[in-house]
Amino acid sequence: MTASKDIRTRAARLGPDDVRAAAARIAGDVVRTPTVRAFSLEREGGPELWLKCENLQRIGAFKARGAQHAIGRLDPSVRARGVITFSSGNHAQAVAWAARIHGVPATIAMPEDAPRIKVAGVRALGAQVVFAGTTSDERRAAALALHERTGAAIIQPFDDEDIVCGQGTATLELADDVEAATGRGLDAILVPVGGGGLVAGACLATRGRGIAIHAVEPAGCDAMARSLEQGQRVRVGPAPTLADGLKPVQVGELNFEIARTDLAGTHRVDDDELGLALVRLLVRAKLFVEPSGAAGLAVALRGLPRDARRIGVILTGGNADPTLVAALLERWGAEA
Amino acid sequence: MTASKDIRTRAARLGPDDVRAAAARIAGDVVRTPTVRAFSLEREGGPELWLKCENLQRIGAFKARGAQHAIGRLDPSVRARGVITFSSGNHAQAVAWAARIHGVPATIAMPEDAPRIKVAGVRALGAQVVFAGTTSDERRAAALALHERTGAAIIQPFDDEDIVCGQGTATLELADDVEAATGRGLDAILVPVGGGGLVAGACLATRGRGIAIHAVEPAGCDAMARSLEQGQRVRVGPAPTLADGLKPVQVGELNFEIARTDLAGTHRVDDDELGLALVRLLVRAKLFVEPSGAAGLAVALRGLPRDARRIGVILTGGNADPTLVAALLERWGAEA
Numbered sequence: 285m286t287a288s289k290d291i292r293t294r295a296a297r298l299g300p301d302d303v304r305a306a307a308a309r310i311a312g313d314v315v316r317t318p319t320v321r322a323f324s325l326e327r328e329g330g331p332e333l334w335l336k337c338e339n340l341q342r343i344g345a346f347k348a349r350g351a352q353h354a355i356g357r358l359d360p361s362v363r364a365r366g367v368i369t370f371s372s373g374n375h376a377q378a379v380a381w382a383a384r385i386h387g388v389p390a391t392i393a394m395p396e397d398a399p400r401i402k403v404a405g406v407r408a409l410g411a412q413v414v415f416a417g418t419t420s421d422e423r424r425a426a427a428l429a430l431h432e433r434t435g436a437a438i439i440q441p442f443d444d445e446d447i448v449c450g451q452g453t454a455t456l457e458l459a460d461d462v463e464a465a466t467g468r469g470l471d472a473i474l475v476p477v478g479g480g481g482l483v484a485g486a487c488l489a490t491r492g493r494g495i496a497i498h499a500v501e502p503a504g505c506d507a508m509a510r511s512l513e514q515g516q517r518v519r520v521g522p523a524p525t526l527a528d529g530l531k532p533v534q535v536g537e538l539n540f541e542i543a544r545t546d547l548a549g550t551h552r553v554d555d556d557e558l559g560l561a562l563v564r565l566l567v568r569a570k571l572f573v574e575p576s577g578a579a580g581l582a583v584a585l586r587g588l589p590r591d592a593r594r595i596g597v598i599l600t601g602g603n604a605d606p607t608l609v610a611a612l613l614e615r616w617g618a619e620a
Numbered sequence: 621m622t623a624s625k626d627i628r629t630r631a632a633r634l635g636p637d638d639v640r641a642a643a644a645r646i647a648g649d650v651v652r653t654p655t656v657r658a659f660s661l662e663r664e665g666g667p668e669l670w671l672k673c674e675n676l677q678r679i680g681a682f683k684a685r686g687a688q689h690a691i692g693r694l695d696p697s698v699r700a701r702g703v704i705t706f707s708s709g710n711h712a713q714a715v716a717w718a719a720r721i722h723g724v725p726a727t728i729a730m731p732e733d734a735p736r737i738k739v740a741g742v743r744a745l746g747a748q749v750v751f752a753g754t755t756s757d758e759r760r761a762a763a764l765a766l767h768e769r770t771g772a773a774i775i776q777p778f779d780d781e782d783i784v785c786g787q788g789t790a791t792l793e794l795a796d797d798v799e800a801a802t803g804r805g806l807d808a809i810l811v812p813v814g815g816g817g818l819v820a821g822a823c824l825a826t827r828g829r830g831i832a833i834h835a836v837e838p839a840g841c842d843a844m845a846r847s848l849e850q851g852q853r854v855r856v857g858p859a860p861t862l863a864d865g866l867k868p869v870q871v872g873e874l875n876f877e878i879a880r881t882d883l884a885g886t887h888r889v890d891d892d893e894l895g896l897a898l899v900r901l902l903v904r905a906k907l908f909v910e911p912s913g914a915a916g917l918a919v920a921l922r923g924l925p926r927d928a929r930r931i932g933v934i935l936t937g938g939n940a941d942p943t944l945v946a947a948l949l950e951r952w953g954a955e956a
Contacts, residue, residue: 315657318656602906611946
C-alpha cells in the first residue's frame, strides 16, 4: 500500500503550530492534566521520569482531546446533524462526551457482544448505541450506512488530521511543563501506540525541539514497528494482550507517514511487563492506569531509551476493570 | 486539661502569613501537588469537588511538608546533631526523607513488632531505626533518652507550630489553585484528622477567606469531635479502623486550640464508607490513596457539607498495602 502524495505532503506540512492551534481550540473543555515527576519510580543515578497524567483527563483518557477537537472543527451545519463513531473503547466515550459538550447527538456502533459496562458508559454520556455484528468491519459498515442515511459526520478514531493534532496537545503540554519546571527540555518521550494518533501528534507537537519520540506496542500487536521495518503499512492479526487499547490491526495512513520520518525508535512490551508497570504506577506513583496506559513506563523500567537523562511517559488512560486491577495487585504487589 | 494561656495566645496569633512563610521555606523541596477537579465523582446538579493530591507528595503523604519545615527551622547547630522521631507511620518516613535533604542523621524509634516494610522504608531513606517496646509510651521514652544522650532534636508528629504551619501549606495551595481556576473561592474543605496537625494548618491557611473547614475522623477514633463537644482535650481508646493514619488517642494541644475557634464541623466515617470512597477514588478519579486519605471524600459522598457549592477534599496520602487495596477493589469494585 503506497501513501498518496497528498498524505505525504500533509505529513510534512503539519507541525507544532497546528498542535498549538488545536490546544487553543479545546482549552477550557478538556483538562490541562498534571505533569508529575515520578521520584518514586526513578533509579538512583538514573534518568528523571516525568508522567503526563491523561488518566486524569475527561472520560479517563487522552481520547477526549482528539474527539473534542475534531467535532469542534466540523462545519456547524454538518455538526448539527450529529456524529457517529464505531470504536468500542475510549474513543467511543470521548465522542459521546464531546458531542454532549457541543450539544449534538452522537451514535456509537458497537459489537453485539460489547461489555455491558461499555454500553452503559456511552449511554450515560447521552449517546445512542446501535449494535452491529461482532467484527470491526460490520461496525464500520453500520456507521457508513448511518452516515449515508442521516448525514451525521463520522469521527475517525485515529487516522485523521484533526484527531492527530488534538491528541498531540497532550505531548505539547508535557514538553512545555517539563521545560518550565526544569529550564531544560525532555530528551525522550515514550508513547503507547494503537492506531498511531497519539504518537503522530507527539511527533508533530515536538518537531524541532530535539526530543526523541519512541513508540511502544504490545508484543504481537506491533503494527507500527512492523510497518516501519517494511517501509509500508502492514496489517497484523489480532493478538492477545492486556493492553486492549493498543490492538488496532493497522496504523493510520497519515500517522504512519508522520512516524516514518519522525520516530526515534519502537519497543515491544509483554503482559508481565505491563502488569508490573501498572502495579508500580499504582503502589509507588499512586496513579491508576489501564494496561495500555502503563506501556510507556514498562519500557522506562528496562532502562530505555538509553542515554536519555530526562524521560517523559504518557499515561494514556485509566479505564481499567477493577477486577483485573485487583488480580494484578495480587500478582505483582510484592514486587512493586 | 486546660490549655496554657501561652498556647491560646499562639493559636490566636498564627495565620495565613505564617503558612505562606512556611510555603516559601519548603518550596523546591516538597512537590506543589496537583489540585484536580473530580468531574467523575460529582453528582448532576451537585457541588464541584476539588481534590488536593497529597498522595502525589514526596514519600506519598502531606507529612513531608511539616517535617521539611520543622527540620529547616531548627538552629543549624542543633540540626547538625541530627533528628529523632517516634512515629511509625508517614511521619517517620517524612522525617527520614527531610533529614536526608538537610544532610543530617535521623533516628526513628519504632515498635519491636513494626511491619518489616515500614522498617525497610525508613532505612531505605537513610534513617537509623531503634526498636523500643511495643507501645507509643515506650517509643516516646526511647526518643527522649536518645535526645538526652545525643542532643538530637525531636521532631513532633503533630503538636508543634512549625509542623502545623508546614502541613497548612497543602490547604493554602488548594484554596489558591481553586480560586485561580474558577475565579471564586471554595465554600468548604474536608480534612482528615488524626493528631490534628493538618486540620489546624488548614484553619490557619484559610483564616479570613470565608472557607468552612470540616474535620473528618474514623468512628471510634473521634478524639477531635469528642474534645470539641467537651470543651477540652480528651483521650479516646484505640479503636479498630481501616484508617491507620487517623488513630492518635489525643489531638495536639495547639491544634485543639486552633480548631475550637475555627472549625465549622466534624464528621465520623465508618470502614464501609472509607472502603467505598477509596475504591471510587481509584476507579473513577484514577487516584490511589490510603484509607485515611479517602476520609474526606467519604463525607462528600454523603452530600455534605450541605449548601456548599464548591468543596475541597484533601487526599492526605497514598501509602496503602497493595493486598488491602486488592481486597477493597474486590469488595467495592462493582459499586464504584
